[in-house]
Amino acid sequence: MGWNLQVGKIEEQYLTEQQIWKTFNVFFSSQSKNTTTYKFGLIKSLIENLYNVNENLELNYDFLFESFAKIYWNLVIHHNLRQVNHSLKSSEIEKVLINFCEKFRIPSDFRFDRLSVTLQLELVQKVKTRAKRYVIGALYGDSEGVIYEFDLKREYMRLNSSIYSFMLKYQKVLTYLTNYHLALFLEKHNKGEDTAHMLMKVENVSKRSSLDQFYRILISFGENTCFYCGKLLDKRSAAHVDHFIPWSFVQTDHLWNLVLACRTCNISKKDRIAKPIFLNALIERNQKLIEMEREPIRRDLEIYNSEKLEKLYHYSIMNGFRNLWSP
Numbered sequence: 644m645g646w647n648l649q650v651g652k653i654e655e656q657y658l659t660e661q662q663i664w665k666t667f668n669v670f671f672s673s674q675s676k677n678t679t680t681y682k683f684g685l686i687k688s689l690i691e692n693l694y695n696v697n698e699n700l701e702l703n704y705d706f707l708f709e710s711f712a713k714i715y716w717n718l719v720i721h722h723n724l725r726q727v728n729h730s731l732k733s734s735e736i737e738k739v740l741i742n743f744c745e746k747f748r749i750p751s752d753f754r755f756d757r758l759s760v761t762l763q764l765e766l767v768q769k770v771k772t773r774a775k776r777y778v779i780g781a782l783y784g785d786s787e788g789v790i791y792e793f794d795l796k797r798e799y800m801r802l803n804s805s806i807y808s809f810m811l812k813y814q815k816v817l818t819y820l821t822n823y824h825l826a827l828f829l830e831k832h833n834k835g836e837d838t839a840h841m842l843m844k845v846e847n848v849s850k851r852s853s854l855d856q857f858y859r860i861l862i863s864f865g866e867n868t869c870f871y872c873g874k875l876l877d878k879r880s881a882a883h884v885d886h887f888i889p890w891s892f893v894q895t896d897h898l899w900n901l902v903l904a905c906r907t908c909n910i911s912k913k914d915r916i917a918k919p920i921f922l923n924a925l926i927e928r929n930q931k932l933i934e935m936e937r938e939p940i941r942r943d944l945e946i947y948n949s950e951k952l953e954k955l956y957h958y959s960i961m962n963g964f965r966n967l968w969s970p
């Protein structure tokens with residue numbers, strides 16, 4: 644089994660937690676030969692997209708490789724980090740990103756989410772074409788086909804259901820492990836950085852520079868008060884876009900997880916989960932957004948359902964967010 648497979652079937656349907664830990668242990672150990680950082684990038688993208696799967700646990704490549712492209716943009720363009728274990732070669736993904744920036748004369752301090760939608764789509768397509776070839780089959784082979792099945796033509800992967808539950812349950816630990824091993828690899832093949840600094844960079848590669856576009860969407864849906872205390876948000880500077888489930892846990896920006904909050908509530912809440920009463924309020928708010936049937940309805944609302952949000956709330960508490968906040 645290897646990187647050049649076209650289709651990969653799931654080898655086993657049910658796996659115990661012990662078996663899954665074993666798979667991940669092999670993946671993070673020296674038994675797993677990594678010539679590039681691709682597998683770490685793919686695991687990070689999978690974790691980011693755990694709530695983007697459909698009811699059959701299928702994830703489409705557009706979601707997956709948007710995360711992947713954003714992560715590599717930050718690693719390669721923004722932080723100028725080499726992604727291979729060879730001093731003279733570059734990985735295919737690095738080449739795609741660097742050529743793209745040269746073609747459109749994009750400076751290296753430009754953030755991914757500041758690119759126009761057209762440019763983002765073009766880049767994601769290019770990254771997807773390469774990653775389909777080099778990334779999907781590699782992790783599949785490394786895990787002996789237990790994590791997901793995939794079909795490069797139909798452009799989807801379907802997660803094994805025991806793996807899916809496992810990843811939700813241990814999301815935080817898996818994120819730490821992936822970031823740590825990615826930082827170790829990068830430290831080894833890039834000069835002048837220690838692990839602590841590298842880890843800081845790696846932990847933030849999924850972060851957007853601005854949530855402005857979400858502010859505009861929420862305001863256009865008529866939200867003009869603080870979701871938590873009800874204070875009127877009469878100007879842009881008074882409104883903060885808040886991740887209801889903290890960003891440190893979801894590491895992604897879904898409209899259904901974003902609310903407008905006043906400065907006081909946003910700062911006081913910090914990296915905490917709000918009390919269940921706010922979960923119910925958010926479920927209601929999201930239902931309202933869906934029923935308005937208005938553009939811009941983003942893709943993430945199309946695959947949203949309230950069970951997903953309840954699950955995320957439940958799993959975030961299980962992953963250590965125990966100190967419930969209220970204003």
Ligand SMILES: [Zn+2]
Nearest residue numbers: 869872905908
């Ligand atoms: Zn407030």
